[in-house]
Amino acid sequence: MSLEDAFADGPAFVPYLAAGDPDYESSLKYVEALERGGADVIELGLPFSEPIAEGPTIQNAVVRSLEGGMTPTRFFEFVEDLDVSVPLVCMTYYNLIYRYGDESEAQRASNTSGETVSNGPRPFVEKAAEVGIEGFVVPDLPAEEADPLREACDEFGLDLVFIVAPTTRGERLDRIMEQVSGYVYVQARLGTTGAQSSVSDQTGSSLERLTDYDVPKAVGFGISSGDHAERIVASGADGIIVGSALVDIVAEGHENGDDAETVADRLETLARELKDGAVAGASQRPPHPERT
Amino acid sequence: MSLEDAFADGPAFVPYLAAGDPDYESSLKYVEALERGGADVIELGLPFSEPIAEGPTIQNAVVRSLEGGMTPTRFFEFVEDLDVSVPLVCMTYYNLIYRYGDESEAQRASNTSGETVSNGPRPFVEKAAEVGIEGFVVPDLPAEEADPLREACDEFGLDLVFIVAPTTRGERLDRIMEQVSGYVYVQARLGTTGAQSSVSDQTGSSLERLTDYDVPKAVGFGISSGDHAERIVASGADGIIVGSALVDIVAEGHENGDDAETVADRLETLARELKDGAVAGASQRPPHPERT
Amino acid sequence: MSADGKFGDYGGQYVPEALMPAIEELNDAYERYVLDNEDGFMDDFRARLRDFGGRPTPLQRADRLSERYDREVYLKREDLLHGGAHKLNNALGQVLLAKYMGKERIIAETGAGQHGTATAMACAHLDMPCEIYMGERDINRQRPNVFRMKLNGSEVNPVTVGRGTLKEAISETMRDWATNVEDTHYVIGSVVGPHPFPSMVRDFQSVISEEARTQAREKLGRLPDAVVACAGGGSNTMGAFAEFVDDEETALYAVEAGGSTLEVDEEAGVAPNSASLTTGTEGILHGARTRLLQDRDGQIMESHSVSSGLDYAGVGPELAHLVDTGRVTAVNVDDDEALTAFHRLSQMEGIIPALESAHAFGYLESVAGPDAPDSEEADGLGEYVVVNVSGRGDKDLESAIEETYERDIDIAPNMDEFTGGL
Amino acid sequence: MSADGKFGDYGGQYVPEALMPAIEELNDAYERYVLDNEDGFMDDFRARLRDFGGRPTPLQRADRLSERYDREVYLKREDLLHGGAHKLNNALGQVLLAKYMGKERIIAETGAGQHGTATAMACAHLDMPCEIYMGERDINRQRPNVFRMKLNGSEVNPVTVGRGTLKEAISETMRDWATNVEDTHYVIGSVVGPHPFPSMVRDFQSVISEEARTQAREKLGRLPDAVVACAGGGSNTMGAFAEFVDDEETALYAVEAGGSTLEVDEEAGVAPNSASLTTGTEGILHGARTRLLQDRDGQIMESHSVSSGLDYAGVGPELAHLVDTGRVTAVNVDDDEALTAFHRLSQMEGIIPALESAHAFGYLESVAGPDAPDSEEADGLGEYVVVNVSGRGDKDLESAIEETYERDIDIAPNMDEFTGGL
Ligand SMILES: Cc1ncc(COP(=O)(O)O)c(C=O)c1O
Numbered sequence A, B: 001m002s003l004e005d006a007f008a009d010g011p012a013f014v015p016y017l018a019a020g021d022p023d024y025e026s027s028l029k030y031v032e033a034l035e036r037g038g039a040d041v042i043e044l045g046l047p048f049s050e051p052i053a054e055g056p057t058i059q060n061a062v063v064r065s066l067e068g069g070m071t072p073t074r075f076f077e078f079v080e081d082l083d084v085s086v087p088l089v090c091m092t093y094y095n096l097i098y099r100y101g102d103e104s105e106a107q108r109a110s111n112t113s114g115e116t117v118s119n120g121p122r123p124f125v126e127k128a129a130e131v132g133i134e135g136f137v138v139p140d141l142p143a144e145e146a147d148p149l150r151e152a153c154d155e156f157g158l159d160l161v162f163i164v165a166p167t168t169r170g171e172r173l174d175r176i177m178e179q180v181s182g183y184v185y186v187q188a189r190l191g192t193t194g195a196q197s198s199v200s201d202q203t204g205s206s207l208e209r210l211t212d213y214d215v216p217k218a219v220g221f222g223i224s225s226g227d228h229a230e231r232i233v234a235s236g237a238d239g240i241i242v243g244s245a246l247v248d249i250v251a252e253g254h255e256n257g258d259d260a261e262t263v264a265d266r267l268e269t270l271a272r273e274l275k276d277g278a279v280a281g282a283s284q285r286p287p288h289p290e291r292t
Numbered sequence C, D: 001m002s003a004d005g006k007f008g009d010y011g012g013q014y015v016p017e018a019l020m021p022a023i024e025e026l027n028d029a030y031e032r033y034v035l036d037n038e039d040g041f042m043d044d045f046r047a048r049l050r051d052f053g054g055r056p057t058p059l060q061r062a063d064r065l066s067e068r069y070d071r072e073v074y075l076k077r078e079d080l081l082h083g084g085a086h087k088l089n090n091a092l093g094q095v096l097l098a099k100y101m102g103k104e105r106i107i108a109e110t111g112a113g114q115h116g117t118a119t120a121m122a123c124a125h126l127d128m129p130c131e132i133y134m135g136e137r138d139i140n141r142q143r144p145n146v147f148r149m150k151l152n153g154s155e156v157n158p159v160t161v162g163r164g165t166l167k168e169a170i171s172e173t174m175r176d177w178a179t180n181v182e183d184t185h186y187v188i189g190s191v192v193g194p195h196p197f198p199s200m201v202r203d204f205q206s207v208i209s210e211e212a213r214t215q216a217r218e219k220l221g222r223l224p225d226a227v228v229a230c231a232g233g234g235s236n237t238m239g240a241f242a243e244f245v246d247d248e249e250t251a252l253y254a255v256e257a258g259g260s261t262l263e264v265d266e267e268a269g270v271a272p273n274s275a276s277l278t279t280g281t282e283g284i285l286h287g288a289r290t291r292l293l294q295d296r297d298g299q300i301m302e303s304h305s306v307s308s309g310l311d312y313a314g315v316g317p318e319l320a321h322l323v324d325t326g327r328v329t330a331v332n333v334d335d336d337e338a339l340t341a342f343h344r345l346s347q348m349e350g351i352i353p354a355l356e357s358a359h360a361f362g363y364l365e366s367v368a369g370p371d372a373p374d375s376e377e378a379d380g381l382g383e384y385v386v387v388n389v390s391g392r393g394d395k396d397l398e399s400a401i402e403e404t405y406e407r408d409i410d411i412a413p414n415m416d417e418f419t420g421g422l
C-alpha cells in the first residue's frame, strides 16, 4: 500500500516511535502494538546523535536507542524483523542517509588520505526500499537541499514527506509542495516535538493555506489525546501524527521496569484512543470539495 | 654624659632593644641588664608599625611591643622608669617623631575639617630631652630631610646620629657627616638589621672612608658574638652596635615562657661577651693618629 | 561563495523547515546591511568595534620568538579585544544586526564560554535581552565565564541532555530558535551553521586580516609569507585568512587540536582530538555540509581537546573547502605541544594566550623550533610569519595548571603548592 | 613639582640611607631617559605601549549611562590594556628604564596582584628576572593573579610578617632593595614612595590623559567638563588628570574608597575605609610625606575596602597636594555603592569593571543618579564627563559575588547557585 492510499479511507492515524527504544526486542513489540491500535502509517525513527528538531522526550528516546546499539544497519534488520502490514516511513536526519554505504570496509582500510567522499543518499534509499520502507521524513533537509534524495526516492519508488511549518508561506510553500509526496507533515506549532496538554488553535488556518495542494495533510507536533485528535481532524486534517505522547509511555515503562507486554498494551490503548478521536473528528467536518 | 664622651674611654658597646618587648615590666629589666653587661650607650627602639629598615628579628620585636601597648607616651614613661645611667638614644621612624603632640585632644575634637597639620619634630624632641634622652637614630630620615629635626635637637641639646651605608660615598657622605653628631652609625653590610653568623669583611674599607671625619664610628648590622665584636674593633671601629642578637634572646625567652630574671641574666651574659670582645679588639689595633 | 551559500559542495542550509523563513530573513538582512551597508550598518558596527571593542588590535613583533625561530614573528593581538578574544567581533556584529532587524531577543550557545561572554557583553552594550545555552558539564568547568555572562545580565540555561557539552548546547539553542523564531535571533559563535552564518561570521571576523594586512604593509612594507591561526569552528581562522586568500604569496596554516592522538575509537564513538580538517570526513552537521568527526554510520563523534574552544566535531564549510582546494594547509598540534607553547609564550613574551591560540604557537615550535627536524614545512613559513593570538588565557589558568601538572611539561613553573587546592 | 621631588610640603625621600644612592641613580636615569628622551627611551616606551600594551585605549561614549545621567558620559578604557588595568603603563615604563640603566633584576610588591601581574608581564616581555612580594593573605585571596605571575616566569615571595597584606609587602620589598640595591630595580606600583617615583609613575601613566585629551577634542571638539577617577595610591588618578591639570575648565574628581564607614576605630588601629585624602592626616610613609590613615601617635592604621587595589593607608603626595590646593576634589564612595556600580556598569554597558574603577561610577550615581538629591555636585560634573575605567573586573569575580551576596545589592543577578561553592 502506498502512503497516499493510507489516507484514502478516512483520517489516517500516524504514530511515531524510535526504533530500538529502549531495546531492540521491546521496540519490535511496541511498534507492532501501534498497528493493533489502529495505525494507518507508522513513522519509525532511526536515531541520530544530534536530533536538533526534537524536544526532550524524543531526544531521550534517541539516547536510549543509541545506547541500546541502534545503527542504520540494525535499523534495516529491525524493519525486516517487524511484523506489521501498514506502510512504514523512516524518520531520520540527513547525515545518516548521506553517509550510508559510502565505502566498503576494504576501501576504508586502504584509504590513507583520510578523505572519504560520500556516494550520497542513493545506497540508503536502495536499502530502505529493499527492506520495505515506503518513504522518508528528514527534518533537517529542506526542499532546497533535497534534490539528490528526491531523485533516489523516485528511482526506487519511495515517497519523500516534507514538513510544513507555521512560518512557511508563499514561494517557500510552493517549492516544498512541488517536492512532497505521500503526505505533507503539517507542523501544528513552532518549536520542537513534544506532547502538549492543549492543542494549537492555529490548525484551521494552517490547513487553509494548503487547500489548493492535492496531497494528504497530516498534522503533528503536540497531539497527546483522543480529544486533540478529534479537534484537529474536525479542523480539516487528513491525518494526525503522534510521537512524544507515545514515547512518554515507553519512557515511563522503561523507568519503572514494566514488562514489554504491559507497555505494549498501554501503547495500543492510547493508539486506539487517538485513532477513535480522529475518526470522530472526521464526522464533524464540513464536506471537503476536493477530497470526498 | 654626652654621647661622644661615651666613646672616650676605649671602644663603646652600644646594644639595642625595643622598648616594651615583650612587655613593659620585663623590658625595663632587660634594658637595665644591658648596662650591667657593660653597655656604654643604649639604643632604645620606639616601635613603628612599618619598620622598613628592619629584618625579621626586630620586626617581630616591634609587633610584640606594639601588641603590648607601647606608644610614644608610654615610651617616655618607660625612659623615666628606667634605672640606668649610660646615655640613651631613641631609635625610631620619622613619622612618630613628626606626629607627636601635634594637637591636643580638645583641638582634635573640635576639628571637623579632618585636616591636622603637624607641628613637626619639636614637641617630640622637647619631651625626649625632658625625660633624659641624649640622641636619636631615625633610619628613614636621610640628611636631606633632616633639617627640622636637626634644629630641634640643637635647640634642646640632643645628638642626631646618622647611618652611613656601604653605598654612601662622595658628596652624600659629606652631607651626612655635616649633620651627624654623637656618633656615626656605620652599616656593615647592605640589607636590613639581623644577626649574622659571620662578620662582614668590608668593615675595614668602610671605616677607611671615614678616617677624615672627627666623630666616633660605631659599626652595626649583623654583629652577634664577642669574636665579631673583637674583629670589628680591631679593624678600627670606635664602637659596636648590636641589636638582633640581643633581641633573639628576648624572643626566645618569650616563646619559652622563661621568667624575666633568667632572660635578663642571659642578656647580661651576652652583653659582657660583646663588650669584652670589643675591648680585646681595641688592644690589637694600630695606634690611631687622631683618637688617642 | 556562491549565492546559495555553498563553498564547493560544502555549506548549505540543512535546518528544520520552521527555521527556514528566519534564515531567509537573516540572509536578506545580511545582504542589505552587511554587504550593502544599508542604513550605514557597517559604519556603525566598525565604530563600535573601535570604541567598545578596542580595535584596531596591534600587530606586535615578538622579539624573543623571532630570535628563537630565526624569522620575523608577528602577533595579531586579538587577546586585547574587549572580553579577551576575537569572539566579540562576531557577537557584536550579530547582535547589532538583530537590532537593525527589529529582533527583541538574543539566544546563543557556548562551550568554553568565550562566545557566550562576548554575546552577553554585546547584548548589555546594545540593551538586548539574552539567554545563553551551556552544557551543564561546561558550566562546571568554566565558572568564571558563567559569572561574567550573568553579571552582564544574561540568563544562562544549563543543558542537561546528553553529555552536557557544546554539541548539545548548539542543538538546544536551535530548538529554542525553532520555537521563538519570530522575535529571536540566534547568534552562532563560529563560521559554522546554515548559510548565511558561515559567510556572515567570516565577514564580521575579517577585520582581523584586514587590519593585519594593512599593518604588515606599514611595518614591513610587504605582506607576510605565512599566517598561522588555530581552528576550532574556524572563525578566528577565517577572520585571520579572509583578506589574504587572494594573496597567493601568503601561505595560510590552520592549526587544529590534535588532542592526545589522531587515532579514533569508533566503538566508543570518541575521537581523542578535534582535527576534523585532518581526519574528518564529509557530512552534515548543525545546518551545513562540511568536514566532521563521525563514525562510519554518520553518527557524530565526541571530540576532545585540552582547549575547550577547539573541542568541536565540525568545522566551518568555507575553511574545509579552502583546505580541499589547497589554499589553506591544515596541520595539527597535540595537547602536550599546545600546553608547552602556552608556557613558552607566557614566559618569553609576557602574553598568556588562550589554550586555543597556544596551538598556533605549538605549530611554529614543531616546524621551526630548536628541536624541529629540518623540514620543508619550516621553509613554508617563510621569513615573516603572522600568528593570530585569538584570545587571552585568563579563562584557562586553572585548567592549564591542572593539565600541566598531570603531564609534567618541563618548561612549566613549579605550581605544586596550588595543584592540591584547585 | 620642584626639583627635589616636593609637591608643596609633600613628597621627599624618606628612606634608609642604604637606598639613597640607588634613588639618586634612578633620579638621574629618570631625568635623562624619561624627561630628556635620551637614547630614544620614550619613543621605545611609547612604541611598546602601543604594540605590546594595546594603546591607544578607546574613549568610548557610554550610551546608556549618558541617558541615565542626562549628560555625555565617556569611558577611558584602560581595562582594555594588556593585563587588564592601567598598571602596565607604569610597569612597562619602569622595567624598560631598569633595562636602560643596566639593572639585572626586578622586584615589586603587589596587593591585589594587578601591579604584580603587570610587572611580571613586562619582565617576561623584556627578558628580566623578577621577584614579587605579596602578603600571604593576599596570595590566598587573589589566586588567579598569583597564577599569572608565575606563568609569566616571576617568583612570588609570600610575606608572612604582620597581617600579610600590601603594607607589609611594600616594607618587605624595600628590605630586599636595601640588600640588593646595586643590581636590582624596585618597581613601585603607584605614584607613591620616595622621589622620583611619584613623578616618574605619573609620567608613565599620563599617557591616559594625553590620549583622552586628544580624543575628547576629536570626538566632541572640546575638553570635558570633568574627569573622574578612583584613587588608591593614585596612579590611574594622576594618569587621568595630569594633562588636564592646566585646563582650569576641567574639574577633576578623585574617588576614594569609603569602605563601610568613614569613622575610624583608633583603639584597634583600624580605618574601615581607605579615604586618606578625605579623612587622613599628614605624615610620612614608605618614603614620602603625604596624607595617611594614622592614629594620633602616627602609627599607620589598617585600611579597608571591598576593592583590594584601593586598600592602602597612604596616597600619592602630588595628588594630596592637588587636593590641598583645591585643583582636585576628593570624594568617596562606600563599599555598597561601589558594588552596585559594579553591577550597573556590567549590565548596562557590557563592561565588567574592576571594583576599584567601580568607585568612580559610584560617584556618578551618587551625585547624578535618579535617586541623587538635587545638588551642586551634579552641576560640578557638567555636561561632558570622562570616567577612567582603570581596569577590568575579571580578577574580582569571586569576591564581587561573595560581597554582593553578603550585602544583598538589589540590582545584582541571582547567584545563589554559586555562592555556596565559592
Ligand atoms: C580564544 C579562542 N580561540 C579560538 C577559538 C576557536 O573558535 P574558532 O575556531 O571559531 O575561532 C575559541 C573558541 O571558544 C576561543 O575562545
Ligand SMILES: Cc1ncc(COP(=O)(O)O)c(C=O)c1O
Binding pocket: D085, D086, D087, D112, D113, D114, D115, D189, D190, D191, D230, D231, D232, D233, D234, D235, D236, D237, D308, D309, D310, D354, D356, D357, D390, D391, D392
Ligand atoms: C584596576 C585598578 N584601579 C585602580 C587601582 C588603584 O591604584 P591607583 O590608585 O594607583 O591607580 C588598582 C590597584 O591595584 C587597580 O588594580
